Amino acid sequence: MTMHRVLTALGCALTAVLTTAWSGPPPPARPATEVVTHNGVTRGSAHDGYRTFEGVPYAAPPVGSLRWAPPHHALPWSGTLDATRPASACPQPAGEVPGGSTDEDCLHLDVTTPDTADPAHPRPVIVWLHGGGLTTGAGSSYDAHRMATRGDVVVVTVDYRLGALGFLAHSGLPGSGTFGLADQQAALRWVRAEIGAFGGDAHNVTLAGESAGGYSVCAQLASPAAVGLFDRAIIESGPCTGSPDHPFAPYSAPLSTARAEGSDLAAKVGCGAARDAVACLRRVKVARLLAAQEIDQQPAYATPLLPDDPAAAIAAGHFHHVPVLLGNNHDEGNGWAAGIIQAGNPVTPDTWPDVVAAFFPSPGQADAIVREYPVHDTDGGPVFGAVIGDANFACPTARADALLAVHVPTWRYEFADEHAPPLTSGTPPFPLGAPHASELPYLFDLGGRPRALSPAQHRLADTMIDYWTRFALSADPNGPSSPHWPRHVPLSLAPDHIAPTRTAHLRHHCAFWNTRR
Secondary structure, three states, rough: HHHHHHHHHHHHHHHHHHHOHHOOOOOOOOOOEEEEEOOOOEEEEEEEEEEEEEEEEEEOOHHHHHHHOOOOOOOOOOOEEEOOOOOOOOOEEOOOOOOEEEOOOOOEEEEEEOOOOOEEOOEEEEEEEEEOOOOOOOOHHEEEHHHHHHHOOEEEEEEEOOHHHHOOOOOOOOOOOOHHHHHHHHHHHHHHHHHHHOOOEEEEEEEEEEOHHHHHHHHHHOHHHHHOOOOOEEEOOOOOOOOOOOOOOOOOOOOHHHHHHHHHHHHHHOOOOOOHHHHHHHHHOOOOOOOOOOOOOOOOOOOOOOOOOOHHHHHOOOOOOEEEEEEEEEOHHHHHHHHHHHHHOOOOOOHHHHHHHHHHOOOOOOHHHHHOOOOOOOHHEEEEEHHHHHHHHHHHHHHHHHHHHOOOOOOEEEEOOOOOOOOOOOOOOOOOOOOOOOOOOHHHHHOOOOOOOHHHHHHHHHHHHHHHHHHHOOOOOOOOOOOOOOOOEEEEEOOOEEEEEHHHHHHHHHHHHHHHO
């Protein structure tokens, strides 16, 4: 493994903020509540002002011959489905899910609906795709009751196939390279068909996600198969213009590259020389697949589900023309920079050129970055974080906004709470500010437990939920209770400053990076 991959993997591991610390004990028993879907009766839990339905199957278990096959319809059940506890997460190594998971029966979703929602008075729907590098994560990590009750919306969080089980590409597997994206589309079809029974408006669906989930939204914008499945899009820290040159953010790979990596994985698990490689792969234990797969995963384009790289599709205007709310955090790269430094890679004026060269190996590029981002005696961490954040998130998000805005209404934000509560334990080597994923506790109770927010941060959280849910309602985040958010001007979101701004605070070094695309 190259130094580049070692450090990227380390950074991904250290900033996988949905850690075991987010997982709490099983919730106490709640009064039951039932709805009737096409597949049968579903019993959920009643809470103070809202209801939850957990572990509802939206597709058949992708096991046996359905491993690496498009999602099939969930089968009806007899009796009443117990939807009062989370279902198993999709297979993944230990991390956000304590001990990991090897359970392939994982195509489930959770529904959170306010008490005000009923089939006669349906509410807007937000479908949430979790992040985690397309290798980790679970919809059940996101307690959406604050968003549902304050915003008066129905929230659906989705589990989809991850890692090699979701994104392996192989010439013997039609449709491979995008099965995780196909699962997301199956969940959206379930929402169109079933969410009315839960009090959701099947004709007003917003697809939202963060990091790899945000990039999944980009992919669905570019997928012809997703036509008509959603009406608006929210993209948090998952810029649609990602590329392999900027590997901290998600991106897509050409099918040829994905198939080569699939062949490598087949060889690692003993199926490379098999007469029927697909049958051999389907017999491999999940744990062995997880051990053999790469740290990071990418959807494959030049496929039926994803004909074009989302970056190219959006640049050409070939995407679903729905309103988009998108943004990034002010200090996206600081978590990765801190993790790399703590792993024994100091960033000083002397080491800085070598650190940059490990991540930007193109001839002449490292020298230009060192000149644009000079490191002094004590600022190596924040400077390194700024390079990662600007190159991978802030500037690609600004470019995606500009491309999207040619065709659809867009609203862009930057989350800028420099005192955002930390998402990992331990003391970082420098203040992290507003790093990757730090906006999530303002929208969700992660792992079912609220983060400790100051009164000013609580007000910011309420304002963000108001913006997000008003956008879901009407495709415009503005309302009488929040500062005005104009189109085409980024909005800075901080406890003491919620306002549109054109200052250098939001410009980062994008002129520099735009010349190096």
